[in-house]
Every structure is written in structure tokens, then in C-alpha cells.
Amino acid sequence: MYRVRLWSVRRSRQMEWLYNTFNPLVVKLLRGVVKVFGTRLDKPITAVEAAAKGFFFDCKMCGDCALSKTGMSCPMNCPKTIRNGPCGGVRENGMCEVKPEMRCVWVAAWDGASRMEHGDAIKDVNFALDHRLKGKSSWLKLARDD
Numbered sequence: 001m002y003r004v005r006l007w008s009v010r011r012s013r014q015m016e017w018l019y020n021t022f023n024p025l026v027v028k029l030l031r032g033v034v035k036v037f038g039t040r041l042d043k044p045i046t047a048v049e050a051a052a053k054g055f056f057f058d059c060k061m062c063g064d065c066a067l068s069k070t071g072m073s074c075p076m077n078c079p080k081t082i083r084n085g086p087c088g089g090v091r092e093n094g095m096c097e098v099k100p101e102m103r104c105v106w107v108a109a110w111d112g113a114s115r116m117e118h119g120d121a122i123k124d125v126n127f128a129l130d131h132r133l134k135g136k137s138s139w140l141k142l143a144r145d146d
């Protein structure tokens with residue numbers, strides 16, 4: 001949901017705190033789950049991730065989450081799916097050239113990153129996305145140390 005996505009970017013610092021606090025616990029828990037159940041719980045875990053991140057970030061389940069490096073603005077909402085943005089087409093008012101009714105994902109990302117403690121991570125270059133991961137869980141990827 002677009003409005004919630006913008007809300008999450010405005011609260012990027014609190015989101016970062018939540019991520020830093022709970023991510024190690026979730027990954028630890030999932031490591032245990034993976035050890036015991038193998039791949040049998042992948043589907044429900046992936047569904048929970050898709051629902052939670054879909055609500056807050058309009059997550060597209062790319063399988064390699066970049067939120068902590070993009071000011072909590074999901075780069076996969078860029079119509080060009082640019083992961084090292086922005087492109088040269090951002091409008092003067094900060095809106096997207098492809099979807100003029102949408103704030104440029106990367107303008108939002110810089111805004112979100114400016115509020116984050118580790119917002120400098122936005123300057124890191126992201127590798128090209130491995131599209132074979134599409135639809136897979138980033139949480140499980142972390143848990144399995146892929």
C-alpha cells in the first residue's frame with residue numbers, strides 16, 4: 001500500500017531500530033527451524049514475510065532484501081527496478097517519470113537513509129539481483145547463510 005510505504009520511509013529510524021533489534025533473533029530462530037524442519041516450513045515462512053513486508057514496504061519478494069541499505073524504501077517498487085538509483089528521469093518535484101503519481105523510490109530512499117543511524121549504507125553499490133531468488137524468502141536466505 002503506497003501510503004503505508006511512505007509512512008515506513010518517514011519512520012526509517014524506528015524501522016532500522018526494529019530491524020537491528022529483532023533481525024538477529026528472527027534469524028537465530030529460523031536457523032533452528034531450518035535445522036529441525038528442513039524445507040518443510042519454507043512456504044508458510046515465506047507467506048508471513050510476504051504479508052508483513054508487503055504491508056509495510058510493498059515488498060515484491062525479490063529474495064535479496066535491500067531495505068536496510070535503501071532508507072527502508074523498497075527498490076523493487078521502481079518501475080525500472082533499479083537497485084542503484086535513481087535513474088536520470090526523476091522529475092523536478094521528486095516524482096517518478098514512469099509513474100508521475102508516485103514519489104521516486106530513490107528520492108524516498110535518500111530521505112529515509114538521512115534519518116537512519118547507518119544510512120550511509122545507501123552509498124554501497126548493490127550487486128545485480130539474482131532473479132532466480134524471486135518469490136523466495138530473504139529471511140530464510142539469511143538463516144541458511146546463502
Ligand code: SF4
Pocket residue numbers: 053057058059060061062063064065066067074075076138
Ligand atoms: S528489497 Fe526485495 S525483499 Fe526487500 S522489500 Fe524489496 S522486494 Fe521485498
